[in-house]
Amino acid sequence: MEFFVDIAEIEDVKAVEEYFPIDGFTTNPNILTKTEKTLSQNFSEYKEYIEKTGYKLFVQVTADRAEDMLAQALKLREYFGENLVVKLPAVKEGYKALKLCKKEGLPVCVTVVHSLNQALLAAKAGADYIAPYVSHIDNIGADGIRCVAEMVEAFKEYGYGSKVLGASFRTAEQIERLAGVGCHAVTITPQFFDMLIAHPSTNESMYMFNKSWKEKFGDLQVTDF
Numbered sequence: 158m159e160f161f162v163d164i165a166e167i168e169d170v171k172a173v174e175e176y177f178p179i180d181g182f183t184t185n186p187n188i189l190t191k192t193e194k195t196l197s198q199n200f201s202e203y204k205e206y207i208e209k210t211g212y213k214l215f216v217q218v219t220a221d222r223a224e225d226m227l228a229q230a231l232k233l234r235e236y237f238g239e240n241l242v243v244k245l246p247a248v249k250e251g252y253k254a255l256k257l258c259k260k261e262g263l264p265v266c267v268t269v270v271h272s273l274n275q276a277l278l279a280a281k282a283g284a285d286y287i288a289p290y291v292s293h294i295d296n297i298g299a300d301g302i303r304c305v306a307e308m309v310e311a312f313k314e315y316g317y318g319s320k321v322l323g324a325s326f327r328t329a330e331q332i333e334r335l336a337g338v339g340c341h342a343v344t345i346t347p348q349f350f351d352m353l354i355a356h357p358s359t360n361e362s363m364y365m366f367n368k369s370w371k372e373k374f375g376d377l378q379v380t381d382f
């Protein structure tokens with residue numbers, strides 16, 4: 158499974174990648190408003206970092222019309238290079254932009270996806286990634302995990318090459334359940350990585366290891382033999 162960090166500032170990616178294996182990072186227009194840095198500063202830091210690491214970077218267009226989305230996509234591609242995946246929204250103009258971007262050979266993620274139908278049309282048009290908003294789907298009375306499972310199955314059935322990139326989570330269990338249905342990728346906040354590995358039984362076992370060791374050996378380390 159690919160793991161991406163959903164962030165605004167590059168420091169947050171660095172803090173995660175120091176501990177965990179990641180494949181890159183994702184942004185969206187909302188996330189980019191939640192930083193004191195200017196857009197140019199963030200973007201130049203992203204660029205420098207993806208060039209150094211080879212990570213994928215997902216940036217969403219802000220235009221409303223397909224032709225303008227394409228123009229933005231091309232400008233972003235020119236700036237960030239091959240590691241950029243352009244995010245297009247699953248609205249009508251976004252589908253038109255998807256066809257235009259694929260003609261230009263750009264990697265594309267169709268985002269804010271809330272249904273299998275939206276995903277199917279994006280996959281058929283050649284989207285590289287499709288990003289369903291899992292918790293938002295739950296919030297509207299549907300089942301986010303089931304929706305992802307249906308996408309994974311349908312893409313296999315029809316031979317579509319798109320990867321499902323799960324986004325919008327509230328619980329660590331959602332990630333396990335997505336892995337269980339073969340979801341290809343997820344994007345999560347930096348804090349979520351810590352949630353994924355947190356387990357009270359692990360802490361309890363560690364407490365016991367440390368306690369019995371200290372009782373017997375004090376400050377001795379395992380390498381002091």
Ligand code: G3P
Pocket residue numbers: 163185188290292293324325326344
């Ligand atoms: O990547 C999607 C994410 O930013 C949406 O988050 O908090 O609205 O579920 P949220």
